[in-house]
Amino acid sequence: MIKAGENGNDRSVTQTVRAQLALRDLVLRGELNPGERVSELQMVERLGVSRTPVRMALVRLEEEGLLEAIPSGGFSVKTFSEKEVFEAIEIRGTLEGLAARLAAERGVSRTDLRNAADCLDAIDDVMRRNPADIDLLRYVELNARFHDILIGMADSQALARQLERVNALPFASPSALVPVQSRSPEMNYILSVAQDQHHCVLSAIERREGARAEAIMREHARIAHRNLERALTNQRDMDLVPGSVLIKRRIRA
Amino acid sequence: MIKAGENGNDRSVTQTVRAQLALRDLVLRGELNPGERVSELQMVERLGVSRTPVRMALVRLEEEGLLEAIPSGGFSVKTFSEKEVFEAIEIRGTLEGLAARLAAERGVSRTDLRNAADCLDAIDDVMRRNPADIDLLRYVELNARFHDILIGMADSQALARQLERVNALPFASPSALVPVQSRSPEMNYILSVAQDQHHCVLSAIERREGARAEAIMREHARIAHRNLERALTNQRDMDLVPGSVLIKRRIRA
Protein backbone atom coordinates (compact mmCIF):
# COMPACT_ATOMS: atom_id res chain seq x y z
CA MET A 1 0.00 0.00 0.00
CA ILE A 2 2.76 2.40 0.85
CA LYS A 3 4.18 3.44 -2.47
CA ALA A 4 7.26 5.54 -1.93
CA GLY A 5 7.59 8.45 -4.26
CA GLU A 6 3.91 8.67 -4.94
CA ASN A 7 3.04 11.30 -2.44
CA GLY A 8 6.31 11.94 -0.69
CA ASN A 9 6.33 9.19 1.89
CA ASP A 10 9.10 10.20 4.15
CA ARG A 11 8.81 7.66 6.88
CA SER A 12 9.59 10.47 9.28
CA VAL A 13 6.25 12.08 8.54
CA THR A 14 3.34 10.27 10.10
CA GLN A 15 0.27 9.26 8.14
CA THR A 16 -1.73 11.57 10.35
CA VAL A 17 0.23 14.60 9.25
CA ARG A 18 0.07 13.55 5.64
CA ALA A 19 -3.68 13.10 5.90
CA GLN A 20 -4.02 16.45 7.62
CA LEU A 21 -2.12 18.29 4.91
CA ALA A 22 -3.94 16.52 2.11
CA LEU A 23 -7.33 17.10 3.67
CA ARG A 24 -6.64 20.75 4.31
CA ASP A 25 -5.66 21.07 0.69
CA LEU A 26 -8.87 19.43 -0.45
CA VAL A 27 -10.94 21.74 1.70
CA LEU A 28 -9.11 24.91 0.71
CA ARG A 29 -9.22 24.10 -2.99
CA GLY A 30 -12.93 23.58 -2.72
CA GLU A 31 -12.86 19.98 -3.86
CA LEU A 32 -15.12 19.18 -0.95
CA ASN A 33 -18.37 21.06 -1.20
CA PRO A 34 -18.76 23.53 1.66
CA GLY A 35 -21.38 22.40 4.14
CA GLU A 36 -21.12 18.84 2.96
CA ARG A 37 -20.36 15.98 5.26
CA VAL A 38 -16.84 14.63 5.04
CA SER A 39 -17.07 10.87 4.99
CA GLU A 40 -14.22 9.04 6.62
CA LEU A 41 -14.34 6.11 4.25
CA GLN A 42 -14.30 8.33 1.19
CA MET A 43 -11.25 10.08 2.55
CA VAL A 44 -9.64 6.71 3.22
CA GLU A 45 -10.06 5.95 -0.48
CA ARG A 46 -8.96 9.35 -1.58
CA LEU A 47 -5.94 9.77 0.65
CA GLY A 48 -4.72 6.20 0.72
CA VAL A 49 -4.39 5.93 4.50
CA SER A 50 -6.55 4.03 6.95
CA ARG A 51 -9.39 5.41 9.01
CA THR A 52 -7.40 6.10 12.14
CA PRO A 53 -5.14 8.83 10.73
CA VAL A 54 -8.07 10.23 8.73
CA ARG A 55 -9.99 10.52 11.98
CA MET A 56 -7.12 12.30 13.68
CA ALA A 57 -6.81 14.69 10.77
CA LEU A 58 -10.52 15.44 10.93
CA VAL A 59 -10.33 16.28 14.61
CA ARG A 60 -7.33 18.54 14.08
CA LEU A 61 -8.97 20.33 11.19
CA GLU A 62 -12.01 20.95 13.30
CA GLU A 63 -9.73 22.45 15.89
CA GLU A 64 -8.25 24.64 13.16
CA GLY A 65 -11.73 25.81 12.33
CA LEU A 66 -11.94 24.44 8.79
CA LEU A 67 -14.39 21.72 9.75
CA GLU A 68 -17.43 21.68 11.97
CA ALA A 69 -18.63 18.81 14.14
CA ILE A 70 -22.02 17.41 13.23
CA PRO A 71 -24.10 16.74 16.36
CA SER A 72 -24.98 13.23 15.28
CA GLY A 73 -21.34 12.46 14.58
CA GLY A 74 -18.79 13.20 11.93
CA PHE A 75 -17.71 16.50 10.42
CA SER A 76 -18.74 18.84 7.66
CA VAL A 77 -16.87 21.48 5.71
CA LYS A 78 -17.37 24.80 7.44
CA THR A 79 -18.65 27.83 5.59
CA PHE A 80 -17.87 31.39 6.56
CA SER A 81 -20.05 34.42 6.15
CA GLU A 82 -18.44 37.67 5.03
CA LYS A 83 -19.08 38.96 8.52
CA GLU A 84 -17.10 36.13 10.06
CA VAL A 85 -14.14 36.80 7.83
CA PHE A 86 -14.08 40.45 8.81
CA GLU A 87 -14.32 39.48 12.44
CA ALA A 88 -11.48 37.01 12.17
CA ILE A 89 -9.28 39.77 10.79
CA GLU A 90 -10.43 42.10 13.56
CA ILE A 91 -9.50 39.50 16.15
CA ARG A 92 -6.08 39.10 14.61
CA GLY A 93 -5.56 42.85 14.68
CA THR A 94 -6.60 43.01 18.31
CA LEU A 95 -4.26 40.23 19.35
CA GLU A 96 -1.37 41.60 17.33
CA GLY A 97 -2.08 44.92 19.02
CA LEU A 98 -1.79 43.21 22.38
CA ALA A 99 1.46 41.62 21.28
CA ALA A 100 2.89 44.97 20.25
CA ARG A 101 1.83 46.58 23.50
CA LEU A 102 3.32 43.80 25.61
CA ALA A 103 6.55 44.03 23.65
CA ALA A 104 6.68 47.79 24.16
CA GLU A 105 5.84 47.69 27.85
CA ARG A 106 8.24 44.93 28.71
CA GLY A 107 10.99 46.01 26.41
CA VAL A 108 12.71 43.79 23.90
CA SER A 109 16.25 42.61 23.40
CA ARG A 110 18.65 44.36 21.07
CA THR A 111 18.85 41.30 18.84
CA ASP A 112 15.08 41.17 18.45
CA LEU A 113 15.07 44.81 17.44
CA ARG A 114 17.87 44.13 15.02
CA ASN A 115 16.05 41.20 13.43
CA ALA A 116 12.89 43.21 12.98
CA ALA A 117 14.78 46.14 11.53
CA ASP A 118 16.62 43.86 9.11
CA CYS A 119 13.32 42.40 7.99
CA LEU A 120 11.93 45.87 7.32
CA ASP A 121 15.07 46.82 5.43
CA ALA A 122 14.51 43.82 3.22
CA ILE A 123 10.94 44.88 2.52
CA ASP A 124 12.10 48.41 1.73
CA ASP A 125 14.53 46.82 -0.67
CA VAL A 126 11.84 44.84 -2.44
CA MET A 127 9.76 47.95 -2.91
CA ARG A 128 12.63 50.13 -4.09
CA ARG A 129 14.30 47.66 -6.39
CA ASN A 130 11.51 47.40 -8.92
CA PRO A 131 8.60 49.69 -8.12
CA ALA A 132 6.86 48.99 -11.39
CA ASP A 133 6.70 45.28 -10.88
CA ILE A 134 7.10 44.36 -7.23
CA ASP A 135 8.07 40.83 -6.32
CA LEU A 136 4.88 40.11 -4.40
CA LEU A 137 5.87 36.61 -3.41
CA ARG A 138 8.91 37.90 -1.62
CA TYR A 139 6.93 40.74 -0.08
CA VAL A 140 4.38 38.27 1.26
CA GLU A 141 7.11 36.12 2.72
CA LEU A 142 8.89 39.01 4.41
CA ASN A 143 5.64 40.46 5.66
CA ALA A 144 4.72 37.16 7.29
CA ARG A 145 8.18 37.06 8.83
CA PHE A 146 7.85 40.52 10.32
CA HIS A 147 4.55 39.63 11.89
CA ASP A 148 6.10 36.48 13.33
CA ILE A 149 8.99 38.45 14.76
CA LEU A 150 6.54 40.86 16.33
CA ILE A 151 4.64 38.06 18.00
CA GLY A 152 7.93 36.64 19.19
CA MET A 153 8.85 39.97 20.78
CA ALA A 154 5.77 39.80 23.00
CA ASP A 155 7.40 36.70 24.50
CA SER A 156 4.10 35.13 25.40
CA GLN A 157 3.47 31.51 24.61
CA ALA A 158 -0.23 31.83 25.35
CA LEU A 159 -0.63 34.78 23.01
CA ALA A 160 1.38 33.07 20.29
CA ARG A 161 -0.92 30.08 20.56
CA GLN A 162 -4.03 32.17 20.20
CA LEU A 163 -2.64 33.98 17.19
CA GLU A 164 -1.61 30.72 15.62
CA ARG A 165 -5.18 29.67 15.88
CA VAL A 166 -6.56 32.79 14.22
CA ASN A 167 -3.99 32.62 11.46
CA ALA A 168 -4.98 29.04 10.76
CA LEU A 169 -7.96 30.46 8.92
CA PRO A 170 -6.44 30.89 5.50
CA PHE A 171 -7.99 34.28 4.81
CA ALA A 172 -7.17 35.78 8.20
CA SER A 173 -3.39 35.50 8.26
CA PRO A 174 -1.38 38.69 7.85
CA SER A 175 -0.29 38.05 4.28
CA ALA A 176 -3.39 36.33 3.01
CA LEU A 177 -5.01 39.33 1.39
CA VAL A 178 -1.93 41.08 0.09
CA PRO A 179 -2.13 39.48 -3.38
CA VAL A 180 -5.61 40.91 -3.85
CA GLN A 181 -3.97 44.27 -4.45
CA SER A 182 -1.91 42.97 -7.32
CA ARG A 183 -4.48 44.02 -9.88
CA SER A 184 -4.98 47.41 -8.37
CA PRO A 185 -3.21 50.60 -9.48
CA GLU A 186 -3.17 51.61 -5.84
CA MET A 187 -1.04 48.66 -4.87
CA ASN A 188 2.23 50.53 -4.37
CA TYR A 189 0.44 53.19 -2.39
CA ILE A 190 -1.19 50.71 -0.04
CA LEU A 191 1.96 48.66 0.36
CA SER A 192 3.95 51.72 1.34
CA VAL A 193 1.31 52.72 3.89
CA ALA A 194 1.49 49.23 5.36
CA GLN A 195 5.26 49.32 5.44
CA ASP A 196 5.17 52.71 7.14
CA GLN A 197 3.00 51.17 9.82
CA HIS A 198 5.61 48.45 10.23
CA HIS A 199 8.29 51.07 10.79
CA CYS A 200 6.10 53.03 13.16
CA VAL A 201 5.18 50.08 15.32
CA LEU A 202 8.80 49.04 15.63
CA SER A 203 9.74 52.56 16.62
CA ALA A 204 6.93 52.66 19.16
CA ILE A 205 8.07 49.38 20.66
CA GLU A 206 11.62 50.62 20.84
CA ARG A 207 10.50 53.74 22.69
CA ARG A 208 8.22 51.67 24.89
CA GLU A 209 5.15 53.51 23.74
CA GLY A 210 2.69 50.70 24.40
CA ALA A 211 -0.59 52.39 23.59
CA ARG A 212 0.73 53.70 20.30
CA ALA A 213 2.17 50.35 19.28
CA GLU A 214 -1.15 48.70 19.98
CA ALA A 215 -3.16 51.28 18.04
CA ILE A 216 -0.91 50.95 15.02
CA MET A 217 -1.25 47.19 14.81
CA ARG A 218 -4.99 47.42 15.07
CA GLU A 219 -5.13 49.92 12.27
CA HIS A 220 -2.66 47.81 10.32
CA ALA A 221 -5.14 44.95 10.24
CA ARG A 222 -7.69 47.28 8.73
CA ILE A 223 -5.72 47.23 5.50
CA ALA A 224 -6.72 43.61 5.23
CA HIS A 225 -10.32 44.74 5.69
CA ARG A 226 -9.95 47.07 2.76
CA ASN A 227 -8.44 44.39 0.60
CA LEU A 228 -11.21 41.99 1.49
CA GLU A 229 -13.80 44.60 0.67
CA ARG A 230 -12.19 45.04 -2.71
CA ALA A 231 -12.18 41.31 -3.40
CA LEU A 232 -15.83 41.04 -2.39
CA THR A 233 -16.95 43.77 -4.73
CA ASN A 234 -14.70 42.75 -7.61
CA GLN A 235 -15.56 39.12 -7.83
CA ARG A 236 -12.77 38.42 -10.26
CA ASP A 237 -10.28 39.17 -7.48
CA MET A 238 -11.76 36.51 -5.25
CA ASP A 239 -9.66 33.75 -6.74
CA LEU A 240 -6.64 35.51 -5.25
CA VAL A 241 -8.05 34.96 -1.77
CA PRO A 242 -6.98 31.67 -0.22
CA GLY A 243 -9.89 29.57 0.92
CA SER A 244 -12.34 31.84 -0.85
CA VAL A 245 -14.51 28.86 -1.75
CA LEU A 246 -15.43 28.60 1.92
CA ILE A 247 -16.84 32.10 1.99
CA LYS A 248 -20.57 32.20 1.60
CA ARG A 249 -21.08 35.19 -0.66
CA ARG A 250 -23.92 37.55 -0.15
CA ILE A 251 -25.72 39.27 -2.98
CA ARG A 252 -24.09 42.64 -3.43
CA ALA A 253 -25.67 45.61 -5.10
CA MET B 1 -16.70 -3.94 31.43
CA ILE B 2 -19.47 -1.41 31.19
CA LYS B 3 -20.88 -1.13 34.65
CA ALA B 4 -23.87 1.14 34.63
CA GLY B 5 -24.13 3.39 37.62
CA GLU B 6 -20.45 3.34 38.37
CA ASN B 7 -19.47 6.36 36.39
CA GLY B 8 -22.69 7.44 34.81
CA ASN B 9 -22.74 5.40 31.66
CA ASP B 10 -25.47 7.04 29.72
CA ARG B 11 -25.18 5.39 26.36
CA SER B 12 -25.91 8.78 24.88
CA VAL B 13 -22.53 10.01 26.05
CA THR B 14 -19.68 8.59 24.03
CA GLN B 15 -16.68 6.96 25.59
CA THR B 16 -14.57 9.75 24.16
CA VAL B 17 -16.46 12.41 26.11
CA ARG B 18 -16.36 10.33 29.25
CA ALA B 19 -12.63 9.86 28.86
CA GLN B 20 -12.15 13.55 28.21
CA LEU B 21 -14.02 14.59 31.34
CA ALA B 22 -12.28 12.02 33.49
CA LEU B 23 -8.87 12.93 32.15
CA ARG B 24 -9.42 16.63 32.63
CA ASP B 25 -10.42 15.93 36.17
CA LEU B 26 -7.27 13.91 36.78
CA VAL B 27 -5.12 16.69 35.39
CA LEU B 28 -6.84 19.50 37.26
CA ARG B 29 -6.78 17.65 40.56
CA GLY B 30 -3.09 17.10 40.14
CA GLU B 31 -3.28 13.33 40.18
CA LEU B 32 -1.03 13.33 37.15
CA ASN B 33 2.28 14.96 37.94
CA PRO B 34 2.75 18.15 35.92
CA GLY B 35 5.34 17.72 33.20
CA GLU B 36 4.98 13.96 33.29
CA ARG B 37 4.14 11.94 30.24
CA VAL B 38 0.57 10.69 30.09
CA SER B 39 0.70 7.06 29.06
CA GLU B 40 -2.19 5.87 26.96
CA LEU B 41 -2.18 2.37 28.36
CA GLN B 42 -2.16 3.59 31.94
CA MET B 43 -5.15 5.76 31.16
CA VAL B 44 -6.86 2.78 29.56
CA GLU B 45 -6.48 0.95 32.84
CA ARG B 46 -7.47 3.92 34.90
CA LEU B 47 -10.48 5.07 32.90
CA GLY B 48 -11.81 1.71 31.80
CA VAL B 49 -12.11 2.54 28.11
CA SER B 50 -10.02 1.39 25.19
CA ARG B 51 -7.12 3.20 23.62
CA THR B 52 -9.09 4.87 20.83
CA PRO B 53 -11.24 7.13 22.98
CA VAL B 54 -8.31 7.80 25.29
CA ARG B 55 -6.34 8.97 22.29
CA MET B 56 -9.17 11.23 21.18
CA ALA B 57 -9.44 12.69 24.66
CA LEU B 58 -5.70 13.35 24.71
CA VAL B 59 -5.86 15.23 21.42
CA ARG B 60 -8.78 17.32 22.60
CA LEU B 61 -7.10 18.14 25.89
CA GLU B 62 -4.04 19.26 24.04
CA GLU B 63 -6.27 21.53 22.02
CA GLU B 64 -7.67 22.88 25.28
CA GLY B 65 -4.17 23.63 26.40
CA LEU B 66 -4.02 21.30 29.37
CA LEU B 67 -1.66 18.90 27.67
CA GLU B 68 1.39 19.42 25.53
CA ALA B 69 2.46 17.29 22.59
CA ILE B 70 5.82 15.60 23.00
CA PRO B 71 7.83 15.88 19.76
CA SER B 72 8.62 12.19 19.72
CA GLY B 73 5.00 11.32 20.27
CA GLY B 74 2.49 11.28 23.08
CA PHE B 75 1.51 14.01 25.49
CA SER B 76 2.60 15.42 28.81
CA VAL B 77 0.80 17.43 31.45
CA LYS B 78 1.43 21.07 30.76
CA THR B 79 2.84 23.38 33.39
CA PHE B 80 2.19 27.08 33.49
CA SER B 81 4.50 29.78 34.76
CA GLU B 82 3.01 32.63 36.76
CA LYS B 83 3.72 34.84 33.78
CA GLU B 84 1.64 32.65 31.51
CA VAL B 85 -1.31 32.76 33.87
CA PHE B 86 -1.22 36.54 33.97
CA GLU B 87 -0.99 36.63 30.20
CA ALA B 88 -3.93 34.30 29.76
CA ILE B 89 -6.02 36.63 31.89
CA GLU B 90 -4.77 39.62 29.90
CA ILE B 91 -5.79 37.90 26.67
CA ARG B 92 -9.22 37.21 28.05
CA GLY B 93 -9.60 40.83 29.08
CA THR B 94 -8.54 41.99 25.64
CA LEU B 95 -10.96 39.69 23.84
CA GLU B 96 -13.81 40.54 26.20
CA GLY B 97 -12.98 44.16 25.53
CA LEU B 98 -13.30 43.51 21.83
CA ALA B 99 -16.62 41.79 22.43
CA ALA B 100 -17.93 44.75 24.40
CA ARG B 101 -16.78 47.20 21.74
CA LEU B 102 -18.38 45.22 18.93
CA ALA B 103 -21.61 44.97 20.88
CA ALA B 104 -21.60 48.71 21.49
CA GLU B 105 -20.72 49.65 17.92
CA ARG B 106 -23.25 47.35 16.32
CA GLY B 107 -25.98 47.84 18.83
CA VAL B 108 -27.75 45.04 20.62
CA SER B 109 -31.34 43.90 20.79
CA ARG B 110 -33.69 44.97 23.52
CA THR B 111 -34.03 41.41 24.78
CA ASP B 112 -30.27 41.04 25.10
CA LEU B 113 -30.11 44.23 27.12
CA ARG B 114 -32.93 42.98 29.27
CA ASN B 115 -31.26 39.66 29.92
CA ALA B 116 -28.02 41.35 30.90
CA ALA B 117 -29.81 43.81 33.16
CA ASP B 118 -31.75 41.00 34.82
CA CYS B 119 -28.51 39.16 35.46
CA LEU B 120 -27.00 42.23 37.08
CA ASP B 121 -30.10 42.70 39.18
CA ALA B 122 -29.69 39.17 40.42
CA ILE B 123 -26.07 39.86 41.37
CA ASP B 124 -27.11 43.05 43.17
CA ASP B 125 -29.61 40.95 45.01
CA VAL B 126 -27.01 38.43 46.13
CA MET B 127 -24.82 41.19 47.46
CA ARG B 128 -27.59 43.03 49.24
CA ARG B 129 -29.35 40.08 50.74
CA ASN B 130 -26.62 39.00 53.09
CA PRO B 131 -23.62 41.33 52.95
CA ALA B 132 -21.92 39.66 55.86
CA ASP B 133 -21.89 36.22 54.30
CA ILE B 134 -22.32 36.44 50.56
CA ASP B 135 -23.41 33.33 48.67
CA LEU B 136 -20.24 33.10 46.63
CA LEU B 137 -21.36 30.06 44.67
CA ARG B 138 -24.32 31.92 43.33
CA TYR B 139 -22.24 35.01 42.67
CA VAL B 140 -19.78 32.94 40.66
CA GLU B 141 -22.57 31.40 38.66
CA LEU B 142 -24.25 34.72 37.87
CA ASN B 143 -20.93 36.34 37.08
CA ALA B 144 -20.13 33.63 34.55
CA ARG B 145 -23.58 34.10 33.08
CA PHE B 146 -23.12 37.82 32.66
CA HIS B 147 -19.85 37.30 30.86
CA ASP B 148 -21.50 34.77 28.59
CA ILE B 149 -24.31 37.17 27.79
CA LEU B 150 -21.76 39.83 26.99
CA ILE B 151 -19.95 37.56 24.57
CA GLY B 152 -23.28 36.68 23.03
CA MET B 153 -24.08 40.33 22.48
CA ALA B 154 -21.01 40.69 20.28
CA ASP B 155 -22.74 38.23 17.97
CA SER B 156 -19.49 36.85 16.62
CA GLN B 157 -19.00 33.14 16.35
CA ALA B 158 -15.29 33.52 15.70
CA LEU B 159 -14.79 35.66 18.79
CA ALA B 160 -16.88 33.32 20.91
CA ARG B 161 -14.70 30.44 19.80
CA GLN B 162 -11.51 32.22 20.73
CA LEU B 163 -12.85 33.16 24.13
CA GLU B 164 -14.03 29.63 24.71
CA ARG B 165 -10.48 28.57 24.14
CA VAL B 166 -9.00 31.02 26.63
CA ASN B 167 -11.60 30.17 29.23
CA ALA B 168 -10.76 26.50 28.86
CA LEU B 169 -7.73 27.22 31.01
CA PRO B 170 -9.23 26.70 34.43
CA PHE B 171 -7.58 29.69 36.05
CA ALA B 172 -8.31 32.13 33.23
CA SER B 173 -12.08 32.02 33.11
CA PRO B 174 -14.00 35.04 34.45
CA SER B 175 -15.11 33.43 37.67
CA ALA B 176 -12.09 31.31 38.38
CA LEU B 177 -10.36 33.63 40.79
CA VAL B 178 -13.38 35.05 42.55
CA PRO B 179 -13.26 32.52 45.40
CA VAL B 180 -9.74 33.63 46.25
CA GLN B 181 -11.25 36.73 47.81
CA SER B 182 -13.39 34.74 50.17
CA ARG B 183 -10.79 34.91 52.92
CA SER B 184 -10.16 38.57 52.48
CA PRO B 185 -11.79 41.38 54.46
CA GLU B 186 -11.76 43.38 51.25
CA MET B 187 -14.03 40.92 49.50
CA ASN B 188 -17.19 42.98 49.59
CA TYR B 189 -15.30 46.02 48.44
CA ILE B 190 -13.74 44.26 45.45
CA LEU B 191 -16.98 42.55 44.49
CA SER B 192 -18.84 45.83 44.45
CA VAL B 193 -16.16 47.41 42.29
CA ALA B 194 -16.47 44.50 39.87
CA GLN B 195 -20.22 44.75 39.85
CA ASP B 196 -20.01 48.47 39.20
CA GLN B 197 -17.88 47.70 36.17
CA HIS B 198 -20.58 45.30 35.02
CA HIS B 199 -23.16 48.05 35.24
CA CYS B 200 -20.87 50.55 33.53
CA VAL B 201 -20.05 48.30 30.60
CA LEU B 202 -23.69 47.54 30.03
CA SER B 203 -24.52 51.23 30.10
CA ALA B 204 -21.69 51.95 27.67
CA ILE B 205 -22.94 49.29 25.30
CA GLU B 206 -26.43 50.66 25.52
CA ARG B 207 -25.20 54.14 24.64
CA ARG B 208 -22.99 52.69 21.92
CA GLU B 209 -19.84 54.01 23.53
CA GLY B 210 -17.49 51.41 22.07
CA ALA B 211 -14.15 52.67 23.32
CA ARG B 212 -15.44 53.03 26.85
CA ALA B 213 -17.01 49.59 26.87
CA GLU B 214 -13.74 48.09 25.71
CA ALA B 215 -11.65 49.91 28.29
CA ILE B 216 -13.94 48.84 31.11
CA MET B 217 -13.73 45.15 30.23
CA ARG B 218 -9.98 45.31 30.03
CA GLU B 219 -9.77 46.89 33.42
CA HIS B 220 -12.33 44.41 34.69
CA ALA B 221 -9.96 41.56 33.94
CA ARG B 222 -7.33 43.25 36.04
CA ILE B 223 -9.32 42.36 39.11
CA ALA B 224 -8.46 38.77 38.34
CA HIS B 225 -4.83 39.86 38.21
CA ARG B 226 -5.12 41.27 41.68
CA ASN B 227 -6.76 38.12 42.99
CA LEU B 228 -4.07 35.99 41.43
CA GLU B 229 -1.38 38.16 42.96
CA ARG B 230 -3.01 37.66 46.33
CA ALA B 231 -3.14 33.91 45.91
CA LEU B 232 0.48 33.79 44.84
CA THR B 233 1.68 35.70 47.90
CA ASN B 234 -0.62 33.97 50.36
CA GLN B 235 0.11 30.39 49.53
CA ARG B 236 -2.75 29.16 51.67
CA ASP B 237 -5.17 30.76 49.23
CA MET B 238 -3.78 28.80 46.31
CA ASP B 239 -6.00 25.82 46.95
CA LEU B 240 -8.93 28.05 46.04
CA VAL B 241 -7.51 28.45 42.54
CA PRO B 242 -8.71 25.79 40.12
CA GLY B 243 -5.88 23.99 38.40
CA SER B 244 -3.38 25.57 40.73
CA VAL B 245 -1.32 22.39 40.74
CA LEU B 246 -0.36 23.16 37.15
CA ILE B 247 1.17 26.49 38.08
CA LYS B 248 4.90 26.34 38.47
CA ARG B 249 5.53 28.53 41.48
CA ARG B 250 8.46 30.81 41.68
CA ILE B 251 10.27 31.57 44.87
CA ARG B 252 8.79 34.75 46.25
CA ALA B 253 10.46 37.07 48.71
Added chain:
DNA sequence: ATTGCTGGACCTGTATACATTCTGCATCCG
Protein backbone atom coordinates in the same frame (compact mmCIF):
# COMPACT_ATOMS: atom_id res chain seq x y z
C1' DA C 1 -50.96 13.12 -3.45
C1' DT C 2 -49.42 12.80 1.08
C1' DT C 3 -48.00 10.72 5.13
C1' DG C 4 -46.27 7.13 8.01
C1' DC C 5 -43.53 3.01 8.35
C1' DT C 6 -40.01 -0.21 7.45
C1' DG C 7 -35.84 -2.08 5.48
C1' DG C 8 -31.35 -1.44 4.38
C1' DA C 9 -27.22 0.95 3.25
C1' DC C 10 -23.92 3.77 5.14
C1' DC C 11 -21.46 5.91 8.67
C1' DT C 12 -19.32 6.67 12.96
C1' DG C 13 -17.70 4.96 17.68
C1' DT C 14 -15.02 1.45 19.81
C1' DA C 15 -11.88 -2.23 20.60
C1' DT C 16 -7.82 -4.60 19.58
C1' DA C 17 -3.93 -6.70 16.97
C1' DC C 18 0.30 -5.52 14.63
C1' DA C 19 4.40 -2.61 13.26
C1' DT C 20 7.61 0.73 14.21
C1' DT C 21 9.88 3.90 16.96
C1' DC C 22 11.58 5.62 21.14
C1' DT C 23 13.69 5.23 25.77
C1' DG C 24 16.25 3.81 29.45
C1' DC C 25 19.59 0.83 31.24
C1' DA C 26 23.32 -2.09 31.30
C1' DT C 27 27.47 -3.22 29.34
C1' DC C 28 31.63 -2.54 27.01
C1' DC C 29 35.34 0.10 25.01
C1' DG C 30 38.57 3.91 25.06
Added chain:
DNA sequence: CGGATGCAGAATGTATACAGGTCCAGCAAT
Protein backbone atom coordinates in the same frame (compact mmCIF):
# COMPACT_ATOMS: atom_id res chain seq x y z
C1' DC D 1 36.04 6.65 34.95
C1' DG D 2 33.34 8.69 31.10
C1' DG D 3 30.98 8.05 27.06
C1' DA D 4 29.22 5.27 23.33
C1' DT D 5 26.54 1.30 21.99
C1' DG D 6 23.29 -2.23 21.76
C1' DC D 7 19.35 -4.53 23.58
C1' DA D 8 14.91 -5.09 25.86
C1' DG D 9 10.75 -3.19 27.16
C1' DA D 10 7.27 -0.04 26.47
C1' DA D 11 4.84 3.41 24.10
C1' DT D 12 2.91 5.30 20.11
C1' DG D 13 1.27 5.03 15.11
C1' DT D 14 -1.57 2.35 12.07
C1' DA D 15 -4.84 -0.84 10.26
C1' DT D 16 -9.00 -3.24 10.58
C1' DA D 17 -12.99 -5.87 12.50
C1' DC D 18 -17.27 -5.27 14.84
C1' DA D 19 -21.33 -2.95 16.89
C1' DG D 20 -24.66 0.45 17.09
C1' DG D 21 -26.92 4.53 15.26
C1' DT D 22 -28.67 7.53 11.61
C1' DC D 23 -30.74 8.69 7.51
C1' DC D 24 -32.92 7.97 3.20
C1' DA D 25 -35.56 5.48 -0.25
C1' DG D 26 -39.33 3.00 -1.32
C1' DC D 27 -43.72 1.14 -0.35
C1' DA D 28 -48.19 0.93 1.54
C1' DA D 29 -52.20 2.91 3.43
C1' DT D 30 -55.15 6.76 3.91
